[in-house]
Amino acid sequence: MATQMRRSGPGEGRSDRQGGPGGQQAGKKKFFYRRKRVCKFCVEKIEYIDFKDVKTLQQFIPERGKILPRRISGTCALHQRKLQSAIKRARIAALLPFATD
Amino acid sequence: MRTYEVLFILSPQVPEEETASLITDFKRVAEGTGAKLTNEEAWGRRRLAYPIQKFTEGNYHLFVFDTDQSLSELDRRMRNSDRILRHMIVRTDLDHKRAEKLAKRNPKKERVRPAPAFPAAAEPQPVPVAEPAAVEGE
Numbered sequence: 001m002a003t004q005m006r007r008s009g010p011g012e013g014r015s016d017r018q019g020g021p022g023g024q025q026a027g028k029k030k031f032f033y034r035r036k037r038v039c040k041f042c043v044e045k046i047e048y049i050d051f052k053d054v055k056t057l058q059q060f061i062p063e064r065g066k067i068l069p070r071r072i073s074g075t076c077a078l079h080q081r082k083l084q085s086a087i088k089r090a091r092i093a094a095l096l097p098f099a100t101d
Numbered sequence: 102m103r104t105y106e107v108l109f110i111l112s113p114q115v116p117e118e119e120t121a122s123l124i125t126d127f128k129r130v131a132e133g134t135g136a137k138l139t140n141e142e143a144w145g146r147r148r149l150a151y152p153i154q155k156f157t158e159g160n161y162h163l164f165v166f167d168t169d170q171s172l173s174e175l176d177r178r179m180r181n182s183d184r185i186l187r188h189m190i191v192r193t194d195l196d197h198k199r200a201e202k203l204a205k206r207n208p209k210k211e212r213v214r215p216a217p218a219f220p221a222a223a224e225p226q227p228v229p230v231a232e233p234a235a236v237e238g239e
Contacts, residue, residue, distance in 0.1 A: 047203045048197055093187065094110065096150050097151050
């Protein structure tokens with residue numbers, strides 16, 4: 001949990017390639033601060049992520065059909081791992097697409 | 102005892118009477134190797150997320166077995182059947198066990214970091230005995 005807090009700290013933001021600790025704009029900080037992401041599965045106490053539960057899985061599948069990264073969804077490491085394997089299983093069962101477009 | 106989920110997709114071309122007999126056939130194969138059917142779901146016709154063998158629809162069916170034996174015979178039959186577009190056998194007992202364990206651990210986590218108010222999921226309250234033990238552990 002502690003790591004998660006650090007990750008969304010100042011200067012990090014959502015971008016992968018930041019130039020460095022963003023000292024140039026103090027205003028930027030506010031933008032990134034506003035949304036506090038929490039792990040959906042921790043909040044709802046879903047411990048077993050079922051690959052057959054397409055409705056839940058679909059929330060983590062953006063347009064393109066890729067798996068939503070943790071840094072955007074806020075899922076904790078443990079649940080992201082479970083989610084990942086559930087999505088992959090669902091793809092094999094043709095419940096979810098491998099790719100769309 | 103292990104638990105397996107067997108999900109398979111029957112071809113949409115198979116007529117209904119044959120579907121039923123195929124399903125009972127597969128059930129019998131598994132039960133012949135000592136598996137016990139604990140749950141069965143017929144999802145019926147569903148759109149496939151992508152075409153398989155040029156079909157865009159499939160007839161989904163799910164078995165849940167408890168068994169000590171391997172389901173390899175069922176697996177082999179399913180693989181060889183041309184009526185089945187796809188099948189998947191997944192072992193779930195270990196994951197369910199772990200999930201149960203985690204569900205018990207969660208109340209402790211909540212003390213550290215209260216979760217935002219959410220439509221109360223009717224979860225069992227933390228057992229009072231477990232709490233002092235948790236404090237000692239830290």
